[in-house]
Amino acid sequence: xxxLFQAFARAIKIILSLDREFVSxxxxxxxxxxLAVLAATITGLGLSLCLYQSKGRIRRIIVPLLNTSMGLPPxxxxxxLYLLFSRTGPLGRLNLLYTPTLMVIAQWVLATxxxxxxxxxxxxxxxxxxxxxALGLGATEFQATLKVLKxxxxxxxxxxxxxxxxxxxxxxxxxxxxxxxxxYTRVMTTxxxxxxxxxxxxxxxxxxxxxxxxxxxxxxALYTFQKRSPVD
Amino acid sequence: MIEQIxxxxxxxxxxxxxxxxxxxxxxxxCVHVLIGPNGSGKSTLMRILSLIERPDSGTLIYRGKRQYVxxxxxxELRRRVVLxxxxxxxxxxxxxxxxxxxxxxxxxxxxxxxRRAEHALKRVGLxxxxxxxxxxxxxxxxxxxxxxxxxxxxxxxxxxxxxxVNLDPENTGVIEQVILSLKDPERIILFVTHNLFQARKLADxxxxxxxxxxxxxxxxxxxFVSPETEEARRFIRGELY
Numbered sequence: 001x002x003x004l005f006q007a008f009a010r011a012i013k014i015i016l017s018l019d020r021e022f023v024s025x026x027x028x029x030x031x032x033x034x035l036a037v038l039a040a041t042i043t044g045l046g047l048s049l050c051l052y053q054s055k056g057r058i059r060r061i062i063v064p065l066l067n068t069s070m071g072l073p074p075x076x077x078x079x080x081l082y083l084l085f086s087r088t089g090p091l092g093r094l095n096l097l098y099t100p101t102l103m104v105i106a107q108w109v110l111a112t113x114x115x116x117x118x119x120x121x122x123x124x125x126x127x128x129x130x131x132x133x134a135l136g137l138g139a140t141e142f143q144a145t146l147k148v149l150k151x152x153x154x155x156x157x158x159x160x161x162x163x164x165x166x167x168x169x170x171x172x173x174x175x176x177x178x179x180x181x182x183x184y185t186r187v188m189t190t191x192x193x194x195x196x197x198x199x200x201x202x203x204x205x206x207x208x209x210x211x212x213x214x215x216x217x218x219x220x221a222l223y224t225f226q227k228r229s230p231v232d
Numbered sequence: 233m234i235e236q237i238x239x240x241x242x243x244x245x246x247x248x249x250x251x252x253x254x255x256x257x258x259x260x261x262c263v264h265v266l267i268g269p270n271g272s273g274k275s276t277l278m279r280i281l282s283l284i285e286r287p288d289s290g291t292l293i294y295r296g297k298r299q300y301v302x303x304x305x306x307x308e309l310r311r312r313v314v315l316x317x318x319x320x321x322x323x324x325x326x327x328x329x330x331x332x333x334x335x336x337x338x339x340x341x342x343x344x345x346x347r348r349a350e351h352a353l354k355r356v357g358l359x360x361x362x363x364x365x366x367x368x369x370x371x372x373x374x375x376x377x378x379x380x381x382x383x384x385x386x387x388x389x390x391x392x393x394x395x396x397v398n399l400d401p402e403n404t405g406v407i408e409q410v411i412l413s414l415k416d417p418e419r420i421i422l423f424v425t426h427n428l429f430q431a432r433k434l435a436d437x438x439x440x441x442x443x444x445x446x447x448x449x450x451x452x453x454x455x456f457v458s459p460e461t462e463e464a465r466r467f468i469r470g471e472l473y
Contacts, residue, residue, distance in 0.1 A: 129321045135284045136315030136391075137334040137381060140307060147333075151324055 011205035021183075022203065026210055029187040032100055033168040036107030037115075040167075041160050043108075044115030049145060051116075052123040063120065069113030077109050078176030085177070098179040103187070106173040111163035118162055122155030123148060154226050161222045168214060233418045234296045234312060234388040235260045237281060242290035244276055252276050252287075252444040260388075261417040265435035265452075266424045269472045273444040274424045275318070278393045281422065282315035296388075311338055314387040318394040318424075320374040322366035327358055330366045330377055334385040345384075352384035355410055372403030379410055389420045396430065408434060428468065432456060440464045442472070 014022050047066075051059055083089050085097045096102040126148055134144035149156065171189035178185035180194055188207045195204035237258040244252040252273040258264050258281075266274050279285040280292070283304050294300040294309060303309050314334070323330050331352055335345035353359040356376040361369070366377060375395055382390060392411065396404040411434060414421060425431055431438060431452070438455040440448040440463070447461045459465050466472045 127321050129317055129319055132279075132284065132315075133317060133321040133378075134333075136282060136317060137337070138311035138314065138385065139337050143337055147323070 007201050007205055010202045011209060014203060014206040015209065019206075022206060024183060025186055025188055025191050025207060028100065028185075029168065029189075030214075032103045032174070032187060033107055033164060035104045036167050037111055037160065037164045039104070039108045040111035040115050040163050044112045044159070044163065045119055045149075045156070047112070047116040048119035048123055049149075051120045052148075053145070063117070066113050066117040066120065070117050072110060072113065073172065074106075074110055074170045074174075075172035075176065077106055078173035081106050081109070081173070081177050097177065098181060098185055100178070100185055103174045103178040103185060106177045107167040107170065110170060110173060111167045114166055115159050115163040118159030119152075119156050122152045122159060125155070126152045157225055158222060161218050165215060165218055169211065233260065234294050234309075234420060236293075236295040237389065237420060238291075238293045238295065239281065240291045240293070242277075242280060242287045242292065244273075244280065244285075244287045250444060252280075254441065254444070254446040255290075256439060256446050256449055258389075258420050258422060259437075260420050261415075262436040263411070263415055263421045263423060263434050264437045264439055265431045266422060266439045266441060267426070267428070267431055267467070268441035269467065270426075272441045274441055275393055277441065278315060278391050278422070278424060282313050282389075282391045283310045284315065311385070312388040313391065314382040314385055314389070315391045316378050316382050316393065316395050318397055320371070320378040322369065322374050322377055324367055325365075326363050327353065327366050327369070327377060328362040331380050331384050334381055338385060348384045348386070349380075352380040355383060355413070356380045357406055372399045372406075375399060376403065376406060376410075379407060383410070383414065388418065390414060390422070392421070392423045394424050394426065397426070404430075428456075440467065442467070 051062060081102060082097065084091045085094065085102055086092055087097075096105070130151055131144050131148055134147040135141075139147060169189060171193055174185070174187055175190045175193065178187070178190065180186050180190040186194075188211050192204045192207050192211075195201065195207075239257070240255050242252065242254050250271070250273070254273075254277065266277070268274055276285070280287050283292075286304055291301065292303055294303045300306050300309050323333060328349055331349040332345050335348060340348070350359060350362070353362055356379050358373060358376055358380060361373070366374070369377060379392075379395065382392075396407050399407070408430065411421065411423065423434060425434075435452040438448070438450060438452050439446060440455065440459070440461070442463045448455060448459060448464050450460075455464070456468065459468060463472060
């Protein structure tokens with residue numbers, strides 16, 4: 001037990017001292033996951049809008065596929081991308097393996113179905129007469145769609161937060177495609193896995209505290225935002 | 233100004249289950265009341281005449297200084313037509329912002345938009361609640377807000393799809409008064425109702441629709457005193473719902 005307290009105390013020291021290695025790992029994690037979620041928000045929201053406006057067979061095929069993809073195992077995504085981008089793979093010429101760029105791509109693949117599926121569900125559960133009301137007031141199709149998006153903003157924000165929560169805590173895909181290279185592709189989750197493997201728990205605990213802190217921040221922001229949502 | 237709307241051979245089908253097939257003419261300066269049994273196609277016809285839903289075939293002509301033969305592709309024309317739905321949907325913002333929406337999309341200056349929005353809210357008796365959240369209003373207040381949103385944009389054509397259904401007498405009275413006050417030689421008003429007393433009170437012209445077909449279009453007096461079709465007679469006697 002004493003060992004655990006000591007490890008926690010040293011971990012807090014690392015956080016407060018803003019240790020260079022520690023800061024670079026946290027910054028890279030935020031950069032990779034932030035960019036991935038930004039890209040996934042654009043593609044996910046775009047896809048959900050297309051599905052919201054489409055009818056019939058395409059929707060019946062794509063929505064279950066998206067829902068299934070929400071549970072994509074990160075290691076499988078990592079493996080698939082590794083095969084694609086390895087030197088002998090079809091995209092090997094791009095030299096993206098073991099780079100932060102491919103880590104962003106991996107996390108984008110993981111976050112897009114989550115954001116798209118949850119956004120689609122949010123749009124579908126919006127008032128069906130909302131669009132008609134906007135059109136009836138003279139809105140163009142585009143303006144009516146923007147209005148539906150605006151009215152669903154609380155649920156859409158939840159879907160983006162869920163996407164961010166998923167990628168920032170994922171380890172399998174970034175470990176395979178990033179290689180966990182110190183100072184270049186080492187992010188919080190891969191560093192925690194490595195340090196725990198080495199038996200050096202101090203940095204792992206420090207990074208774990210930050211990871212939990214980020215998750216807490218996302219949820220507090222989400223809760224505060226949703227509390228502002230007027231109740232019908 | 234839109235002086236006349238003429239619908240010729242409008243056809244809209246729904247998977248062989250229902251087919252709307254009609255022709256009619258609406259004139260400025262008149263309150264037209266569209267009545268008919270449930271499921272007769274009134275709301276579909278309203279959406280078509282409001283330029284929100286295209287018919288499968290037929291011609292819709294909007295006549296004013298210009299004649300619009302394909303009015304659906306004319307956004308400026310569409311913005312002179314406003315539809316108020318049966319069930320009022322309010323946006324998750326203040327009462328005032330709700331009314332400003334139609335003005336913002338028409339790019340009316342903020343100052344003029346505020347003036348018009350406040351005037352519209354005064355007309356429906358919601359001015360004092362302008363800064364409250366619209367989602368907290370009662371059903372009757374929400375419908376009055378829907379009407380205020382429509383009034384604020386000063387439409388040439390105002391379509392109201394059963395705006396007083398399920399409302400208490402007080403809110404119904406307010407809405408009826410506002411509709412009567414909106415009657416203008418330069419405005420076409422089309423009002424859907426199931427309430428024959430309301431139709432008698434508001435209508436200049438009555439349009440009777442049954443099973444997707446317009447069976448009668450005549451003056452209020454003529455329709456209620458000597459309807460031409462057996463369906464209309466049964467509807468007036470309360471035998472058709």
